[in-house]
Amino acid sequence: MTVLEVLQATAAYLQKHDIENPRLNAEHLLAHTLGRKRIELYLQFERELTETELGPLRELVKRRGEGEPLQHLLGTVEFCGLTFLSDRRAMVPRPETEQLVELVQSAIRDPRSAILDVGTGSGVIALSLAAKFPEAKIMAIDVSDDALALAQENAVRLDLSSRVRFLKSRLLENVEGAFDLIVANLPYISTQDRHNLSREVLHDPEIALFAGERGDELVRELIDEAPTRLRPGGMLALEIGLGQSEALLSALAEKNYRDICSKNDYNGVKRFLFARYG
Numbered sequence: 001m002t003v004l005e006v007l008q009a010t011a012a013y014l015q016k017h018d019i020e021n022p023r024l025n026a027e028h029l030l031a032h033t034l035g036r037k038r039i040e041l042y043l044q045f046e047r048e049l050t051e052t053e054l055g056p057l058r059e060l061v062k063r064r065g066e067g068e069p070l071q072h073l074l075g076t077v078e079f080c081g082l083t084f085l086s087d088r089r090a091m092v093p094r095p096e097t098e099q100l101v102e103l104v105q106s107a108i109r110d111p112r113s114a115i116l117d118v119g120t121g122s123g124v125i126a127l128s129l130a131a132k133f134p135e136a137k138i139m140a141i142d143v144s145d146d147a148l149a150l151a152q153e154n155a156v157r158l159d160l161s162s163r164v165r166f167l168k169s170r171l172l173e174n175v176e177g178a179f180d181l182i183v184a185n186l187p188y189i190s191t192q193d194r195h196n197l198s199r200e201v202l203h204d205p206e207i208a209l210f211a212g213e214r215g216d217e218l219v220r221e222l223i224d225e226a227p228t229r230l231r232p233g234g235m236l237a238l239e240i241g242l243g244q245s246e247a248l249l250s251a252l253a254e255k256n257y258r259d260i261c262s263k264n265d266y267n268g269v270k271r272f273l274f275a276r277y278g
C-alpha cells in the first residue's frame, strides 16, 4: 500500500471507532511510525510502505481505536510552542490551559516575578512560563510523585531544570516563601460526572481529574490558602470547570480578594478566574 492509501484506510478505521479528527490522527500516527514530520507525508503519497513499516503502525492504530490518547501513543504533546513528554503519569495537557498561560503571561508585570504552579502535572504551565520569563523564580508543586517525575524529565529535556524548583506538596502544605503569582489548573471534575467522560479522558490519572462530589473542592481550598503565600497585590490565576464560575467568584469576594474577574475560553465557557490579594 502507498502512504496515501494507508492514510485513507487508517482514517476510515478510526472514524468507524468514533475517533474525532480521524485523518489528522492517521497522519500523526503514520508520521510518528516513519520518524518523519507530518508535513513530509504529503511529499511521499505515492511511496509504497514496507511490511516492517506497517507492523508498528497497525499496533498504534488499534490502540488509538480503543481510545488510548494520541499524545500517549506519540509520547509527546505540543504546548505553547514547546514539546513535552506525555504519558500515563500525568494528565494530557489541554488547549484551554495554553490559553491560561497566555492570559497569565500578559498579566505578569515584573519579569522577575516569583511564580508558583500548583498541581503542575507534566509541568507545562511552570515550564512554559520559565521559557517565557528567563528571570522569573518558579516553583512547581504536585501531590503526585509520578507527575513530579514526568515534570522533572520535561524540565531536563527543555533545558529548564535549573529554572524551576519542584516540590511534593498537598496544595500549599510544604510551600515556603511568598509569590507574585499563584497559578493552578487543579482537578475540577465532580466524581458524579465520571460516567460522562470520554474514553481518552479516563486514561488521565484519577488524581488529576476528580476533586470531590462538587468538583470545585480543591480550587476552594486553594482560594482559602493562597493569601498566606501571596505578596501584597499578588495574583491568583485559576482554571475551573464548566458552571463553577459563579460560586467561585463569590468565594473569592468572601475571602477579600480584589480585581476579581472571569475570562472565557475559546468555546465561550467561563474557564479562568483572576484575582489579586492585598
Ligand SMILES: C[S@@+](CC[C@H](N)C(=O)[O-])C[C@H]1O[C@@H](n2cnc3c(N)ncnc32)[C@H](O)[C@@H]1O
Binding pocket: 090, 091, 092, 093, 094, 097, 118, 119, 120, 121, 122, 123, 124, 125, 141, 142, 143, 144, 147, 169, 170, 171, 185, 186, 187, 188, 207, 208, 209, 218
Ligand atoms: C488537572 S491536572 C493539571 C496538570 C497540569 N497543570 C496541566 O495543566 O496540564 C491537576 C494536577 O493536580 C495534581 N493534584 C491533585 N490534587 C492535588 C493536591 N491536593 N495538591 C497538589 N496537587 C494536586 C494532580 O496530581 C495533577 O497533576
